[in-house]
Amino acid sequence: MFWRKISQTDYRILLAVARSLSYSDVAKAARVSPSYASLKVRKLGASAWFRFWVDYRAMGLSPTYVLCKYSKSFLAALSRFQLPYVRGVRKVWGADGVKLLVEATPPLGLERRFAYLLPVAVEDVWVAEWEAKYVPGESRLLVHTGSSIEVKWDEMPAALKESKPALSAGMRGLRTVDALDLLILREKEKDCFLSLSKIGERVKASQQLVSYHFRKHLKPLWIANCIEPKKLEFPIIYRVEADSVKLALSLLSALSRVPSLVSALALQGSERTVIIILNVQPDEVPKIHAGLLSVEGVRRAELVAFIDPSEGVYHGLTAHLGLLDGTWSLEPLEEALEEAFER
Template sequence: MLYKRLSPSEYRMLLAIPYSLTYSEVARRSRLSLSYVNVKVKELSQNVKVRFWADYRAMGLSPTYLLAEYEDRAYRLMASRAIPFVKRILKVWGWDGAYLLISACPPLGFERRFAYYLPLRIKEIWVKEWEAKWIPSEGGLTKYVDGRIEVAWEKLHSTASQPRFKWGIRTPVKVDWLDLMIIREKEEYAYARLSSVARKVKASQQLVSYHYRRHVRSLWIANYLEPLLTMKSNLLVLYRLEAIDASYSLSLLYALSQIPWLIDAFTLQGEERIVIAFLAVPQEQLVKFHSAMVSLEGVLKAELLAYIDPASGIHYGFTAHLGFERGSWSLETLESWNP
């Protein structure tokens, strides 16, 4: 969610970001000057994360969440240093106690084996089948009112009834360590300069540029915006929505992708009627969001699973490079994490 008013020019820029890999592309799409875009995108990134969305499956990785029983010792151990394939760790409060929510990207087909390598008592493993992020767009559920981005709840039923959210199958892309490091930096800020990436990884800018053009760009899905987890006026919540069928789940993902509170949403592999949504909802909007979800004819059940403790968040970012050995993915480096 944005916490500053946007001018009409800034709003046009916001709409251009998901489809633009460079400042120049943002400027061209929004019909604004490059110098203006340079300044304003950086300002925007102080209010919301601007992230590069890479196709993990094309790399042989599987976007996955783990829900585990909370144990202070395990939490401290996992917080002590970055863990291969683990992106984020959060403490959540369900109706029956505390849990750990782990966002990860283990090797495709090895999600369960990965989970049981960790020093955790795993309760659930959620492998994503389809997923959605906040992609600002004009029309649909998004409306621009007096400089604010708001949700047009009156359009929810018509938006959720259209099965527009589709996923294709991409050709697998073979990556190497340098590609993974570029993706890591781009996920932190989609417009990170390649010269800055080159300095961080101690490689020449020419080599980094070559890898970016030949490998990384082909993995790009879009840029997405992610609300800051630390905004005190928000409630971080985990929702479970049960749809009438998988087709309606895709429609729900499309609708959720237009809500500016969305952090992540996905259907469960093997249970595609189930949508899990992770949101940073303004406190005064939580009841409205819940009421809107249960009002949909295609939603059989809307359940608030847990509240998330923002102070507990540990963000490692994209750490797949730590599990990349001799040109392939490996779980061997995780053995030290299983006492």
């Protein structure tokens, strides 16, 4: 992983990425030249996605994971078709066998209707009331040795007392977005530093129009730039039960500084429950488990499943396929499912 071998200068650049919209912004924050910043960000980006992270709930979308029984036909269909709202699907191994984990952003309030439309046997639906991603920043959990970043899981209790970084909490008022906004966002989620002129070429719109939509519609929704690994090593899913919502949110905040975090969410309707997806090495699991259980107020921490990195499909943002007359609808999903499973 990119963070297991990183120089002091590269670490400064990594920290600057979170709040920067351009290579020039990174250079200014990291105190290096723009050309050097561009070179180093691209180098770091060889093993990680630098994503433009927005408040989906303010768009009327809901970050959701659907845990379901394994279906080879569903996995095969997703490799050929893009379904509205479905970002990707992974094969996972739980205590009672093989399953699928579907990552999606369905319309707000329609998460369970969305899940049960899928041609799979649904076992659980995890809807994020609050969500955390890896946003580079300083933390007591982290130690930069000069050549790598180490996570000190035994510092978790102390880390919870630190100031809290931003979470995706749907605190903004609802904002209307259109298909062009979503296509621009799709490209920005692949590379948060991709130029608007390049995006214009890809979405077949003028740079002026792309710039207007980005500035007026997407930038107000921006939380930060987050980082996700391109290659999963030993990804695991943890479930943590806290004794209060406040503690659950503190856990999300602390975890948002951990480079191995893929995603963490406090569940809608059960906000004291936190689902954590981490990309780790096998020998880290006991340290993670001990660190979580060392926190006063954590009632339970359990390893739910292992994600199989060798089998899965990822399409990224597909919400633009769900717009119907300018509003979110599940009808396009139903039509897409009929087409995908007729063949």
